[in-house]
Amino acid sequence: MSAADAKAQIVAQAKALGFDAVGVAPVSLSDRDKQAFADFLDAGAHGDMGWMAETADRRVEPAALWPDAASVITVGVNYGPGEDPLALLDRPDRAGFSVYAGNADYHDLVKKRLKRLARWIVETFGGSDAVGVKVFVDTAPVLEKAVAARSSVGWQGKHTNLVSESFGSWLFLGEVFTTLTLEPDAPHADRCGSCAACHDICPTDAFPAPYRLDARRCISYLTIEHKGPIPHEFRAAIGNRVYGCDDCLAVCPWNKFAQRTKEHAFLPRPELNGRRLADYLDLDEAGFRELFRGSPIKRIGRARFLRNILIGVGNSGEASSVPRVANLLDDPAPIVRGAAVWALSRLLDPAAFKRLANDCARREIDPEVRAEWDAARAQ
Ligand code: B12
Ligand code: SF4
Ligand code: SF4
Numbered sequence: 001m002s003a004a005d006a007k008a009q010i011v012a013q014a015k016a017l018g019f020d021a022v023g024v025a026p027v028s029l030s031d032r033d034k035q036a037f038a039d040f041l042d043a044g045a046h047g048d049m050g051w052m053a054e055t056a057d058r059r060v061e062p063a064a065l066w067p068d069a070a071s072v073i074t075v076g077v078n079y080g081p082g083e084d085p086l087a088l089l090d091r092p093d094r095a096g097f098s099v100y101a102g103n104a105d106y107h108d109l110v111k112k113r114l115k116r117l118a119r120w121i122v123e124t125f126g127g128s129d130a131v132g133v134k135v136f137v138d139t140a141p142v143l144e145k146a147v148a149a150r151s152s153v154g155w156q157g158k159h160t161n162l163v164s165e166s167f168g169s170w171l172f173l174g175e176v177f178t179t180l181t182l183e184p185d186a187p188h189a190d191r192c193g194s195c196a197a198c199h200d201i202c203p204t205d206a207f208p209a210p211y212r213l214d215a216r217r218c219i220s221y222l223t224i225e226h227k228g229p230i231p232h233e234f235r236a237a238i239g240n241r242v243y244g245c246d247d248c249l250a251v252c253p254w255n256k257f258a259q260r261t262k263e264h265a266f267l268p269r270p271e272l273n274g275r276r277l278a279d280y281l282d283l284d285e286a287g288f289r290e291l292f293r294g295s296p297i298k299r300i301g302r303a304r305f306l307r308n309i310l311i312g313v314g315n316s317g318e319a320s321s322v323p324r325v326a327n328l329l330d331d332p333a334p335i336v337r338g339a340a341v342w343a344l345s346r347l348l349d350p351a352a353f354k355r356l357a358n359d360c361a362r363r364e365i366d367p368e369v370r371a372e373w374d375a376a377r378a379q
Pocket of ligand 2: 159201202203204205206217220245246
């Protein structure tokens, strides 16, 4: 069988298995992407995601990940929301979850499907020569957007995510590395043109230049990856976004071609959709684990989740939440206590906050939480 026939069969099989976009890329990156990644790390834009720097050699050299690989099959799964992901931002008392986290963890679905495709490739093309395959989604040291952009799946937009002409900003990415030699696609052309909508809307000004993100300023990083207290300068801008952010993705004009996902597992869970921020304030460990079983949100744990909720509650202006927020001043986790101090400083009038501070601040022993009290009292 010719390499072209093998490629056509693989693309057809991947689509039959439920992948919405499929392409083939070489096992290499462009010099521009390698340089841009080095610049990103040099600038410290990865923040406390130290694992990016630790695996930098493999990230910029996909072949170093697996020297026997001859081709990369790039896939995308459409998680298009079907409704306006920014609608909830006008309702400050509600918790806003990014589209990708509205239901099941995509890693599980994409990986399972990638394994099925990989098994089929081995069975179909194995013959007398062994065919090697390895599958990746998200967590391996692969620059997935840059690799996918070297195939027909899409291009890296100015918001840095991969944009598709058929699915807009809403594709999860995955790869099958294989020892099979397949003809790489022509890389997708950049279709951003003079548009800058994604940069203009970013609430925290996280793009220092087109195609460059400073993760330390990105709400997705601050609410998901960042472990400590959220820096003060971003708290108001976070609004009610309690897990990730979609603003730059949602405004992309290419979403006019986007389609609602056909994966039931990615449609928003009704019990989370539009729920009040205050409803999450009483969550204990067991309740958190139960509520977010099978969801990507479980990864950040209860303390970080409540930290985010408290930032949202502080921004909501809902004074009725004060008693429940005040209960969290005794929470065992310092990042929860610290965020509760900030939320109360926003919800109470200055005299009431001063009385509370006089009463509670002196029993605080954690230096970071004490710093929150000091900062709030100095306002
Ligand atoms: C670390 C990480 C993050 C970090 C950093 C994001 C980032 N932009 O790098 C944080 C936590 C902020 C994050 C957020 C999100 N993430 Co994320 N994340 C990753 C992860 C694990 C690594 C990304 C990476 O390597 N970044 C390093 C930087 C340097 O890469 P880069 O920005 O792409 O840099 C390139 C450009 O700067 C380009 N470049 C430089 N100059 C120029 C000039 C021109 C002209 C061009 C064209 C390009 C160009 O060169 C660089 C190298 O290619 C990937 C999974 C993976 N293994 O790849 C998922 C991944 C990128 N995330 C994903 C998603 C869905 C998200 C969120 C939408 C989630 C959310 N709703 O909150 C947001 C989007 C925020 C945003 N605008 O990027 C998806 C994106 C899917 C897609 N269609 O692109 C991925 C691929 C996971 C997956 N398997 O589906 N993420
Ligand atoms: S995800 Fe939100 S905060 Fe991050 S770059 Fe996009 S718009 Fe800015
Ligand atoms: S919003 Fe505009 S600039 Fe940003 S990725 Fe989409 S087309 Fe490109």
